Amino acid sequence: MRKVAIIGTGHTDFGFNSPKTGLELFCEAATEAMVEANVQPKDIQALYCGNGLSDFSEGQIMIQSYIADSLGCRHIPATRFEAACSSATVAIRDAYMWVASGFYDIVLVGGTEKATAMGTALATRTFAMGTDARYEFPAGLTFPGFFGLLANLYAKKYNIPFERLRNQMSLVSVQSHSYGVKNPHAQFKKEITVDQVEKAFMVASPLTLLDCCPFSDGAAALVIASEEKARALCDTPIYIAGVGQASSGMLSCQYKDIPRLKAREISVKQAYDMAGVGPQDIDVCELHDCFSIASIIAAEGLGFAEFGKGGQLWEKEETRIGGKIPINISGGLKSKGHPIGATGASQTVEIVKQLRGDLVGQERQVEGARVGLVDTLGGDGILCNLILKKERE
Amino acid sequence: MEYPLPFERYNSALKKNILLGLKCRQCQKITCPPQMTCQECSSFDLEITELGGTGTIQTYTTIYIAAENRENEVPYVIVLVELEEGPWIMGELSAINPEEASLDMIGKRVRMGNRVFPGDRYSNGSAARPVFYRLD
Numbered sequence: 001m002r003k004v005a006i007i008g009t010g011h012t013d014f015g016f017n018s019p020k021t022g023l024e025l026f027c028e029a030a031t032e033a034m035v036e037a038n039v040q041p042k043d044i045q046a047l048y049c050g051n052g053l054s055d056f057s058e059g060q061i062m063i064q065s066y067i068a069d070s071l072g073c074r075h076i077p078a079t080r081f082e083a084a085c086s087s088a089t090v091a092i093r094d095a096y097m098w099v100a101s102g103f104y105d106i107v108l109v110g111g112t113e114k115a116t117a118m119g120t121a122l123a124t125r126t127f128a129m130g131t132d133a134r135y136e137f138p139a140g141l142t143f144p145g146f147f148g149l150l151a152n153l154y155a156k157k158y159n160i161p162f163e164r165l166r167n168q169m170s171l172v173s174v175q176s177h178s179y180g181v182k183n184p185h186a187q188f189k190k191e192i193t194v195d196q197v198e199k200a201f202m203v204a205s206p207l208t209l210l211d212c213c214p215f216s217d218g219a220a221a222l223v224i225a226s227e228e229k230a231r232a233l234c235d236t237p238i239y240i241a242g243v244g245q246a247s248s249g250m251l252s253c254q255y256k257d258i259p260r261l262k263a264r265e266i267s268v269k270q271a272y273d274m275a276g277v278g279p280q281d282i283d284v285c286e287l288h289d290c291f292s293i294a295s296i297i298a299a300e301g302l303g304f305a306e307f308g309k310g311g312q313l314w315e316k317e318e319t320r321i322g323g324k325i326p327i328n329i330s331g332g333l334k335s336k337g338h339p340i341g342a343t344g345a346s347q348t349v350e351i352v353k354q355l356r357g358d359l360v361g362q363e364r365q366v367e368g369a370r371v372g373l374v375d376t377l378g379g380d381g382i383l384c385n386l387i388l389k390k391e392r393e
Numbered sequence: 394m395e396y397p398l399p400f401e402r403y404n405s406a407l408k409k410n411i412l413l414g415l416k417c418r419q420c421q422k423i424t425c426p427p428q429m430t431c432q433e434c435s436s437f438d439l440e441i442t443e444l445g446g447t448g449t450i451q452t453y454t455t456i457y458i459a460a461e462n463r464e465n466e467v468p469y470v471i472v473l474v475e476l477e478e479g480p481w482i483m484g485e486l487s488a489i490n491p492e493e494a495s496l497d498m499i500g501k502r503v504r505m506g507n508r509v510f511p512g513d514r515y516s517n518g519s520a521a522r523p524v525f526y527r528l529d
Binding site: 121125128129133134140141144145148151162201202253 | 400404426428432452454455457458460461462463464466469471473475480481482483484494496499510513517520521522523
């Protein structure tokens with residue numbers, strides 16, 4: 001397998017009610033990535049697009065084909081990846097495989113989503129399509145409900161007084177907003193307090209509105225290339241050093257593991273082993289914080305804390321810049337936004353920028369970061385992880 | 394190979410308050426809701442079995458924001474229940490004020506009934522779902 005690098009990144013603003021179409025958003029992020037990578041449409045050999053819901057939000061399937069044509073990447077293979085919130089991360093992993101194998105030298109990969117046009121009720125319905133349609137949705141399960149179930153199970157299983165877990169979850173959201181203020185692409189650029197999180201209206205107990213990420217519109221894209229092409233085109237290639245992916249079934253069938261998500265532990269081990277690193281080597285991490293409790297569960301599954309003690313990372317401010325493991329310095333899904341098809345590409349763009357040292361001007365640079373981790377969760381349990389390194393082995 | 398316990402059969406039984414699962418002839422473990430293989434050992438050697446429908450609450454959430462066209466259902470409580478035969482299933486907790494649901498419910502015994510979700514424009518028809526009633 002060949003070494004593979006990311007040589008270009010693009011990212012639109014994330015937000016509500018974008019006047020642009022999903023295709024337009026993707027094309028804007030993609031051209032930004034192509035300019036940064038110094039490649040032309042004719043250089044792109046394949047396009048992989050993460051997208052969850054354009055069928056429902058815009059009445060558009062096979063968006064990938066229209067995107068490729070609009071970008072001037074005529075007649076190349078274009079493929080849509082649907083893995084709920086992890087769609088783009090799964091697309092990047094596959095793009096990596098195709099380049100690593102030698103089949104392609106340069107691939108354009110990213111994701112796009114327009115969720116806010118659906119309104120809360122339809123968006124909640126379509127997101128709930130990530131639950132089992134016959135055995136879970138009829139019971140009334142929603143995605144906040146999924147993590148509400150896990151939060152209460154977490155408190156009980158680890159014997160954490162609810163008030164303490166409540167505070168830990170609030171600290172997750174407060175930190176995300178404090179960094180989102182500094183991210184020019186973030187949906188929310190507003191600080192919040194612990195008190196505000198706890199007093200916000202309940203969405204699915206014990207999760208309030210400010211424990212939950214928003215519905216969002218946006219896109220992000222990357223150009224990935226073989227090492228040879230990367231060296232020719234780019235002064236600061238960021239290498240994909242490890243990848244992992246795993247799946248699991250409906251929530252009730254995960255009963256032996258939850259609130260741990262076993263698929264994450266399997267996926268991230270693949271990525272760690274492939275990259276030859278462990279959790280202690282990660283300088284900066286973007287993890288899947290769709291809900292505040294999800295961050296705590298993820299931090300444990302990725303190996304940054306013992307099970308039942310993930311919340312202490314936020315209590316001790318270990319997740320901030322300067323802490324043991326800076327997490328979601330982008331503002332995370334909570335503050336930056338969560339356009340589901342684009343989320344994994346956005347997380348990856350963020351880690352690339354951290355490793356290149358691009359974020360000094362935004363006052364959210366993790367100084368000297370050399371190894372970064374991407375963690376994305378789709379639906380009930382599609383986990384995908386990427387480990388990026390600044391230098392070649 | 395035929396799916397060992399299709400949704401249609403599971404669903405029509407559930408509408409009569411009969412909970413069907415699958416017993417593995419290899420490892421004896423019970424799978425419910427149905428799968429193609431044993432959720433313990435992945436064996437295809439399964440037989441349909443009737444479960445008792447009693448168990449204990451393992452976790453809960455009260456839903457306040459509903460999906461499209463289910464707004465009139467909120468607030469409602471969803472529980473994950475460990476059945477006496479081992480597997481966990483999901484359903485609504487009935488006969489409770491949702492505002493009073495609490496962590497104290499975890500470990501309490503419940504018995505299953507059912508309610509039918511009539512389906513919406515995205516569902517392939519109606520679906521019965523378990524509804525649980527507290528026994529203690």
